[in-house]
Amino acid sequence: AQSVTQLDSHVSVSEGTPVLLRCNYSSSYSPSLFWYVQHPNKGLQLLLKYTSAATLVKGINGFEAEFKKSETSFHLTKPSAHMSDAAEYFCVRMDSSYKLIFGSGTRLLVRP
Amino acid sequence: DVKVTQSSRYLVKRTGEKVFLECVQDMDHENMFWYRQDPGLGLRLIYFSYDVKMKEKGDIPEGYSVSREKKERFSLILESASTNQTSMYLCASSLTSAIGELFFGEGSRLTVL
Secondary structure, X not given: OOEEEEXXXXXXXXXXXXXXXXXXXXXXXXXXXXEEEEOOOOOEEEEEEEOOOOOEEXXXXXXXXXXXXXXXXXXXXXXXXXXXXXXXXXXXXXXXXXXXXXXXXXXXXXXX | OOOEEEOOOEEEXXXXXXXXXXXXXXXXXXXXXEEEEEOOOEEEEEEEEOOOOOOEEOOOOOOOEEEEEEOXXXXXXXXXXXXXXXXXXEEEEEOOOOOOOOEEOOOEEEEEO
């Protein structure tokens, strides 16, 4: 089945250190991939999207993600975490009928 | 900015009650969606609609129905609420399907006792 796997349910980093949230996908073709963020008590917001153009995608708030076909990965990174980055992050892929398939989410904790 | 408004942030209902969750978007989007969010499971699609009076089942439609009488409004209906429907419900809209950018409401947390 075509799916998305987020490898960590929780990630904890110190403020000012790098962030890495891992995502692997399964697909028989190069899919469209997305990262969404959900801050506490809020709806989800699109961070960035990959649609087969450049493999390194830049998003909002300093986040970026790299599409690696050979590794079937789309990891989300940020060079320096900020307290406001604490949230839940969802890796998402689009299936062949344009429906979005969500990963199970990674909760990012940022320590002062 | 696109605004998706869910009428109720928190609801508590009893088993067997009929429940209506309302969602309104203000950007003339064609597509509207209802998701259910549970810890460790991510978001699962319940129903979606690509046009007025049109609806399609998502991945977990059992126990739910929807109504879209006007373009801006998409309602989720639980005909007879059960405890396993206790969850966070998220409504979303998008301009087109191919882009993949959804705009979400803040969610409705339903507790069924």
